[in-house]
Amino acid sequence: ETGVTQTPRHLVMGMTNKKSLKCEQHLGHNAMYWYKQSAKKPLELMFVYSLEERVENNSVPSRFSPECPNSSHLFLHLHTLQPEDSALYLCASSQGTDIYGYTFGSGTRLTVV
Amino acid sequence: LAKTTQPISMDSYEGQEVNITCSHNNIATNDYITWYQQFPSQGPRFIIQGYKTKVTNEVASLFIPADRKSSTLSLPRVSLSDTAVYYCLVGDSQNQAGTALIFGKGTTLSVSS
Numbered sequence: 001e002t003g004v005t006q007t008p009r010h011l012v013m014g015m016t017n018k019k020s021l022k023c024e025q026h027l028g029h030n031a032m033y034w035y036k037q038s039a040k041k042p043l044e045l046m047f048v049y050s051l052e053e054r055v056e057n058n059s060v061p062s063r064f065s066p067e068c069p070n071s072s073h074l075f076l077h078l079h080t081l082q083p084e085d086s087a088l089y090l091c092a093s094s095q096g097t098d099i100y101g102y103t104f105g106s107g108t109r110l111t112v113v
Numbered sequence: 114l115a116k117t118t119q120p121i122s123m124d125s126y127e128g129q130e131v132n133i134t135c136s137h138n139n140i141a142t143n144d145y146i147t148w149y150q151q152f153p154s155q156g157p158r159f160i161i162q163g164y165k166t167k168v169t170n171e172v173a174s175l176f177i178p179a180d181r182k183s184s185t186l187s188l189p190r191v192s193l194s195d196t197a198v199y200y201c202l203v204g205d206s207q208n209q210a211g212t213a214l215i216f217g218k219g220t221t222l223s224v225s226s
Binding site: 002042048056091101104 | 149154155156157158159213214215216217218219
């Protein structure tokens with residue numbers, strides 16, 4: 001365990017479904033991130049939260065909706081996804097000052113059918 | 114974060130030493146060099162960071178020449194379990210909270226028996 005826990009580990013959903021991904025960190029970090037990693041592609045930054053406020057939305061479609069209710073929890077709400085949204089979704093947290101201090105979760109493998 | 118260039122892929126055999134070089138010509142005075150490792154279907158994890166000369170830990174060594182325009186990650190006596198993608202990142206150690214890591218394609222290391 002890295003200290004960043006993501007659930008579920010695997011998710012299969014239809015294009016009309018609504019689901020949520022959850023991320024929880026117990027490291028006392030003050031920033032959290034969502035990344036998307038499609039097959040054989042680099043990690044793509046999706047959202048950044050710092051001190052529970054969204055500071056960056058990297059041109060992500062509105063069918064992805066993040067929520068950060070407190071500094072320990074981060075959600076990614078999904079609705080009307082497309083098959084091309086199938087990917088590994090990774091959550092990370094940091095204390096925000098050092099690039100070695102980023103801790104990633106194990107990810108949620110999402111398949112949209 | 115400064116732009117970095119590293120080989121797309123490398124192949125090695127068990128027991129060999131592997132050296133992965135990263136170019137970062139535009140590195141700034143306050144920038145540190147950090148390497149992350151990512152196994153399949155997992156999030157990246159920090160392995161080593163340095164500013165100049167040589168840094169060694171239980172996993173790897175990092176060699177940085179005096180001009181700091183490049184760096185070399187050295188993995189001694191690799192095993193099959195070292196098969197992963199290795200990312201080189203360069204950035205200021207005093208980033209503001211919520212400064213996200215931007216990953217390139219990394220170097221895919223394949224270790225064979």
